[in-house]
Amino acid sequence: MKNLVFVFLLAFFGCGNNLPIEGDFGTGQFDLLTQNGKMIEFPKLIEGKISLVGYIFTNCPDICPLTTNNMKMVQNRLKEENIEGVEFVSISFDSEVDRPGVLKKYAELRDLDESSWTLLTGEKEDIKKLIKEVSVVAVVGDSTVTPDNEKIYYYVHTDRISLVDKKGNIRKSYIGSNANIEEMVKDVKSLIN
Amino acid sequence: MKPLLAVIILLITFTACKKEVEEVKQNEEKKVDHSGMMVHKPWIRPASTGTNTAFFGTIMNHTDVNDTLLSASFEGAEVVEIHETYMKEEDMMGMRRIEFIAIEENSAFKLKPRSFHIMLIKLKEDLAIGDKKSVTLNFKHSGEIKVEAEVKDMPGGDEMDHSHH
DSSP states (O other): OHHHHHHHHHHHHOTTSOOOOOEESOSSOEEEEETTSOEEEETGGGTTSEEEEEEEOTTOSSHHHHHHHHHHHHHHHHHHTTOOOEEEEEEESOTTTOOHHHHHHHHHHTTOOTTSEEEEEOOHHHHHHHHHHTTOOEEEEEEEEOTTOOEEEEEEEEOEEEEEOTTSEEEEEEEGGGOOHHHHHHHHHHHHO | OHHHHHHHHHHHHHHHHHHHHHHHHHHHHHHHHSSSEEEEEEEEOOBOTTSOEEEEEEEEEOSSSOEEEEEEEOTTEEEEEEEEEEESSSSEEEEEEOSOEEEOTTEEEEEOTTSEEEEEEEESSOBOTTOEEEEEEEETTTEEEEEEEEEOSOOOGGGSOOSOO
16 A cells, blocks of 8 residues: 555656646647747647746736746746756737737837747637647636727636646646746756756 | 033034924925825836737825826827726636726825736837836826836836735
């Protein structure tokens, strides 16, 4: 019985760190567009890399910029400590508005280091399937109508950053807009070691 | 003994006068810098043309009257509304328009991330880090208060709310 418990614990925690496997992005590949308009396959894009993945829409004025900024602070911390090979990904769930050019501008205005940061958009149905794999929800909520009768809508959405290991397993989920930078840096390091 | 007593009396008088002068000065400074309605550390998040962003800052009501923020205006946006961010479930966040914000007399109200903010909708121009933009808040009693806000990624110190709603 003791041996069984030991085997279970080893399988649960595995690989010398204590972050259990929470899930993954599924077995399929999704054709998505980067902020530079390049078609890529996801999650193939992050295979073999430790990644932090955030879920955003660019019309979001509060939660999503906080999520992005928290990821940026982690990216800066890792650079300061000369830790390489960690990828940052922001997946937009507002496919209609967030085309590659919009995502590019979003990255530039926030001075994101795009050498290790990819912002992704895609077909509405693909994005819907992709975020469903990781239990991220995004539904249209309130809206504003401009003087030109344009309807601008706001999403009610899961506020999350996922930590993904080299095998594509999600090892931890954080409240994206309120994540603790030290905790994320420590967790990333634990997957490297 | 008499000269010593005189010196002590002079010193006490001098110290008292100095203290009084300082109090008057402080009160004058209060009148100049902290009277009426004002916004402390106003700032706006960067955003590109056509998208939305938010204005934050601490509204300080130094008057003896309860007041109400009724609306706001910003030339660089097509629509400006008062909004609040709310938590729907454990980790689901949303945002909705509210009609006004009541600010009690001699109190402060924080427009802050993950909470209340002024929503600048459909920007007519890019707002880049370091830019300074003028936003006007319209109060029921205090009237229009114009503030200059800096565009930046994040606030400093206690302006960030780390609590969950």
